[in-house]
Amino acid sequence: MTGEAQPASALPAVAPERPSRAPYYLVAPACLLFIAIVLVPIAMTVLLSFHDWGQYKGIERVFILKNWREVVTDSYFLEVFVRTFRIAVLVTLVCAVLGSIEAYILNRMGSPWRAIFLVVVLGPLLISVVARTLGWALLFGGTSGVVNQALIGLGVLSQPIPFMFTETGVVVALSHVLMPFMVLSVWAALQRLEPQVESAAASLGASQGTILWRIVLPQIAPGILAGAIIVFALAASAFATPSIIGGRRLKVASTLAYDEFLNTLNWPLGAAVAVLLLIALVLIIVSANRLVEWRYREMFR
Amino acid sequence: MSRNGPLALAFHTLFVIFMLAPIVVVCFVAFTPEAYLSFPTTRWSLRWFRAIADYPEFVAAFWQSVWLGALSSAIAVAFSVPAALAIARHRFAGREVLLTLFQSPLMIPHVVLGIAFLRFFTEIGLAGTFFGLVISHIVIVFPFALRLTLASATGMNPQIEQAAVSLGASEATVLRRITLPLILPGLVSGWALAFINSFDEVTMTVFIATPGTETLPVRMFLYIQDNIDPLVTSVSACVIVVTVAALVALDRLYGLEALLIGRGKGEQ
Numbered sequence: 001m002t003g004e005a006q007p008a009s010a011l012p013a014v015a016p017e018r019p020s021r022a023p024y025y026l027v028a029p030a031c032l033l034f035i036a037i038v039l040v041p042i043a044m045t046v047l048l049s050f051h052d053w054g055q056y057k058g059i060e061r062v063f064i065l066k067n068w069r070e071v072v073t074d075s076y077f078l079e080v081f082v083r084t085f086r087i088a089v090l091v092t093l094v095c096a097v098l099g100s101i102e103a104y105i106l107n108r109m110g111s112p113w114r115a116i117f118l119v120v121v122l123g124p125l126l127i128s129v130v131a132r133t134l135g136w137a138l139l140f141g142g143t144s145g146v147v148n149q150a151l152i153g154l155g156v157l158s159q160p161i162p163f164m165f166t167e168t169g170v171v172v173a174l175s176h177v178l179m180p181f182m183v184l185s186v187w188a189a190l191q192r193l194e195p196q197v198e199s200a201a202a203s204l205g206a207s208q209g210t211i212l213w214r215i216v217l218p219q220i221a222p223g224i225l226a227g228a229i230i231v232f233a234l235a236a237s238a239f240a241t242p243s244i245i246g247g248r249r250l251k252v253a254s255t256l257a258y259d260e261f262l263n264t265l266n267w268p269l270g271a272a273v274a275v276l277l278l279i280a281l282v283l284i285i286v287s288a289n290r291l292v293e294w295r296y297r298e299m300f301r
Numbered sequence: 302m303s304r305n306g307p308l309a310l311a312f313h314t315l316f317v318i319f320m321l322a323p324i325v326v327v328c329f330v331a332f333t334p335e336a337y338l339s340f341p342t343t344r345w346s347l348r349w350f351r352a353i354a355d356y357p358e359f360v361a362a363f364w365q366s367v368w369l370g371a372l373s374s375a376i377a378v379a380f381s382v383p384a385a386l387a388i389a390r391h392r393f394a395g396r397e398v399l400l401t402l403f404q405s406p407l408m409i410p411h412v413v414l415g416i417a418f419l420r421f422f423t424e425i426g427l428a429g430t431f432f433g434l435v436i437s438h439i440v441i442v443f444p445f446a447l448r449l450t451l452a453s454a455t456g457m458n459p460q461i462e463q464a465a466v467s468l469g470a471s472e473a474t475v476l477r478r479i480t481l482p483l484i485l486p487g488l489v490s491g492w493a494l495a496f497i498n499s500f501d502e503v504t505m506t507v508f509i510a511t512p513g514t515e516t517l518p519v520r521m522f523l524y525i526q527d528n529i530d531p532l533v534t535s536v537s538a539c540v541i542v543v544t545v546a547a548l549v550a551l552d553r554l555y556g557l558e559a560l561l562i563g564r565g566k567g568e569q
Contacts, residue, residue: 026387027399030380030443034402037440041417042409048420102316108304117313119548119557121320126497127544130521131537135323137529138330138338146326176323184561237410239504240518244525254412254504261416261508271420274413281410 042278049272059267067272077256077273081280084252087170088236094175095231099182100224104216106183107190118187125180133241136173140164140245147172165247173245174235181234182227189223225292233285237277253277324541331538333531349535359536362520366500369431369516373438374495377446378488380439385447386480389454406441414441415508422509429511441505442495449494449560453487490555497547 049067052060071077106117124132139146140163148160163169193216201211239254246252251259253273260270305313333339334346353359384403388396406414418437419428427433461483465475481488503518510519517540524533551560 020391023387023391023393023396026383030384030403030447031399033380034405034440034443037421037436038402038405038409038414038417041421042413044420044424045413045417098316101312105305105309105313108309110304117317119552120317122557122561123545123548124320124324125561126501126548127324128501128503128518128521128537128540130503130518130525131327131540132323134521134525134529134533134537135325135327137525138326138534139323141338173323176319179320180561187558233408233410237412239412239507240522244522254410257412257416258507261419267420271416274410274416277410278413282408285408 045271046275048268049275051268053266053268067269070269071272071276080251080256081253081276083167083250084236084254084277085280087167087174087242087252088232090167090171091174091178091235092228092232094171095179095182096224096228098175099179099227100186100220103183103186103190104212104220106187121183122180124176125184129177129240130244132177133173133244136169136176136241137164137244140169164245165250167246167250169245170242170250170252173241174238177238177241178231178234181230182224185227185230186220186223189220189226193219222292222296225288229285229288229292232288233281236281236284327534328538328541330531331535335531338529338531338534349531350539352532353536353539356532358515358520359517362515362517365431365514366517369434369438370496370499373435373499374442374446374492376435377439377443377495378450378492381443381447381450381491382481382484382488385450385454385484389451389457390459403447404444407444411441411502411504412508415505418505419508428509429514431514433509434506434514434516437505437509438499438502441502442499445494445498446491449487449491450484453484457483486555490551490560493547493551494560497544 048059050063050065052062052064052066054060102121106114106121109117145160145163147163148157151157152160161168163172197219198211198215201215206214237254238252239258242250242252243255243258246255254277257270257273257277260266260273264270329340330338331349332341332345332347334341334344334348384399387393388400414437418433422428422430422433422437427436457480462475462479465479466472470478500516501518502516503522506516507519507522510516515523517536521533521536521540548557551557
């Protein structure tokens, strides 16, 4: 909107905001929908986690701490939650390192490769998670699987290691499933980068390594952290991938809750596991967001 | 005019192989002529694609997913339009809280939503109904619909509407003739992104789908839980091909990057 100056009195660009009920009427339908279909069911689930359950009596509407005591004290549940968060941390690290490097390489590509490979790397995000996980199950396929043969061929491994039904396999497959979120987040941060700053550093004699470490990385760090939060949250609550690759034995929090609900039919206990997962994730995400905002408040202004 | 060195290109090549390998392998195995999982080496066969027709559960689940996705995405877009107009144009108390509420299905684990819906629908007598599936999918795809309707409502010049009003158009006319046509590309893309997400959703749906109302990913997931055979790879290959076709179309129409980040082509 440069160029001809507008007469200030002719048309106010935006009507001065006066308190009006209009926005409330406009958001009311969606708001009511969310209260009825999201908040009420979640409140009911929290309530359910305090109910009692027995093999023959079913769900009993009482208020007891039995399920919560079991979830918090039983070492089996602790083991599952520790495994869930261990997998989530590893997946986040793999995605952060590989995804950031790939986003940086993509950003330096010329036309048309940049656009093509961006679609290749981000596209899998929209392809069915079940189909992609099936692909990993086919690639892992026992100790003689394609992945093992390739890794031995490349000299990375000396002997085959099991991927199916192991945490390693779950981490690899989940990293693939969630990688696009990280690339997307770092890519968005790279778009805000001024290319001249890199050139300036180079002209002042900085080496490529120094430029990456001192100029690029600090500027895209908020993007990496934002991507890491998304990837962590999705990895910790992933269901289909750990279920297919991990099998029935290697349980994570979400597959455990599924089992309690649809196999054991102990709904109150399953609800307690799910609510605990929700609380843990909300706490982690909110504090991580706070930390990022506090650390980078200068940049967000 | 690539500025990447050989090391970077080697990394890039391995990365692309990593991203594509599981998708390619599914499509490849689907063409096996054997009765077991194997790579077609000498002979290619459409045997397992023909076999899909003999397994009516997959076909029924496919149509279930299509109708569910189309309907819930359309309703989600309809709900998102007034909300997007309010959020884009007004600063009102509770605006940030509402935005967080509307984005919450992205943050709440889908397992938790699945459990919550199962409990809720059992209590109000909607368990195992198509209606229950639709309202649960409206909620989970709503953030995607809102993201793109909001982007186009924000990008729209309010002076065009003011001009229409000053020329004597009624509010209804402005909405029908000015506002909706201007944000239509956002609505279409929002519907498409919502549809893809509904079509893919498995974690939440597996809790509330019953044998009569299973969606395609749920059927595939439950099938894989029992055994992995070439039939499920051919079904997956079909899903992949359809998704890739939709993806290419969307990329041409709107720009995939913009679609995923939430900005339209040509908008700042």
